[in-house]
Amino acid sequence: MSIATDNFLKALYLLRDEQVEAVMGTQLAARLEISSAAVTDMARKLAERGLVAYTPYREMELTPAGEELALKIIRRHRLWELFLQQVLDMDLKMVHEEAERLEHHASEELMNRIDVFLGHPDFDPHGEPIPRQSGSLPEADDLLELQQAEPGKTYLVARIIIREPEVFDLFARYGIHPGQRLQVVQCYDFDKSMELEVGRRKVLLSEGLVQKIFLNPLN
Amino acid sequence: MSIATDNFLKALYLLRDEQVEAVMGTQLAARLEISSAAVTDMARKLAERGLVAYTPYREMELTPAGEELALKIIRRHRLWELFLQQVLDMDLKMVHEEAERLEHHASEELMNRIDVFLGHPDFDPHGEPIPRQSGSLPEADDLLELQQAEPGKTYLVARIIIREPEVFDLFARYGIHPGQRLQVVQCYDFDKSMELEVGRRKVLLSEGLVQKIFLNPLN
DNA sequence: TTTTAAGTTTAAGCTTGCTTAACTTTGCAT
DNA sequence: ATGCAAAGTTAAGCAAGCTTAAACTTAAAA
DSSP states (O other), X not given: OOHHHHHHHHHHHHHHHHOSSOOOHHHHHHHXXXXXXXXXXXXXXXXXXXXXXXXXXXXXXXXXXXXXXXXHHHHHHXXXXXXXXXXXXXXXXXXXXXHHHHTTTSOHHHHHHHHHHTTSOSBOTTSOBOOOTTSOOOOOTTOEEGGGOOTTOEEEEEEEOOOSHHHHHHXXXXXXXXXXXXXXXXXXXXXXXXXXXXXXXXXXEOHHHHTTXXXXXXX | OOHHHHHHHHHHHHHHHHOSSOOOHHHHHHHHTSOHHHHHHHHHHXXXXXXXXXXXXXXXXXXXXXXXXXXXXXXXXXXXXXXHHHTTOOOHHHHHHHHHHHTTTSOHHHHHHHHHHTTSOSBOTTSOBOOOTTSOOOXXXXXXXXXXXXXXXXXXXXXXXXXXXXXXXXXHHTTOOTTOEEEEEEEETTTTEEEEEETTEEEXXXXXXXXXXXXXXXX
């Protein structure tokens, strides 16, 4: 498995996971920062290898074999992210791009040792689930959407969905990250924005940002 | 810097370090497991970039710029080796090939964090010196060659020069690794072989093997 | 001094993963 | 139903880092 293959399968899995609709080649091209011609090319090659279900001009999907591989790569990525943050105290901001490279180059053995070292963790530093060796995903069963939080109550941030680096930076600037305690000040129903208290600061979040945050009730 | 470049510079540095004579292209080809045509090709490219001093049919050497880069790569390699062994408890035998890949893919920032985590270590798990960020090499000043050890006295293994995997395996089978305590039983002057006591076992080493071991006196 | 073996270089070619440019297909809007 | 924009494909080509085969250089032995 090459790096290009790894990245293709991973991107296809994640895009599929992020939306209801089928994944379009252009999306994949944008995500991987390659041309759509390169996407077609790769799709054809991976279809030959039985990792992607694909017929020209039709949507593409991972086969079970492809999904299995994608989950392995995502496992590597998220284990590295957590390891770099927890053990080497790396900035949450650098952790992603570092993991993006390391995920392709560590042996199974090393990944398993990292897994053990971290105590078979279920979630990465962004709150994303870490696929297990078996390929199963830990359930974040009773996470609460921020929309459903009650004003006045205090919660812990459990998960933040990061798709755009700017969004990450924004949350970072306001001190919003997994593990952070926050309180809902008020919900503005007219546009579904919310006002929160994070640390000592009050923050106003638009609907789009609110939807990226998931909570656990405090106690 | 590509992986191929990294490996070329590293191999050239190490070969130069291991012997008195000039490095031959064939040696480099053997070490890197590529054809000698590929070596010529790479030498020409790196000469253009000012990293290698080279004229066709003549010996090649690192320029100061090339040596600086080589030392950086060796630093990465040895830091990874030590980290994998000390922190993740990886088998000394796997540590090398793992580091061989990781050395090309960690950021400066990550390597520095590993360095700090390990307390700015001077030697890797084989006892080889870890180049500092500045490019300087820690001196293993008063290491004793095994040849010069006195029968009856007890020492600690400080460094083992591993160039061939079989040699590594051999030492591993007899429990000889850095940090191991050993005693010299007898020296056989006629062929310069030696008999040692390692743990509870007696071991007979040929001259070639003896020369690979360096010691610190115990206390 | 000539021959020869070892070592090196050149030339041509391959694979992977890209690119751009030109083309085709699809499906939505009219 | 058709015509057009968006998406997708094909074709040709490039760079890196290899390969093999053939040609060449060097240094040292005969």
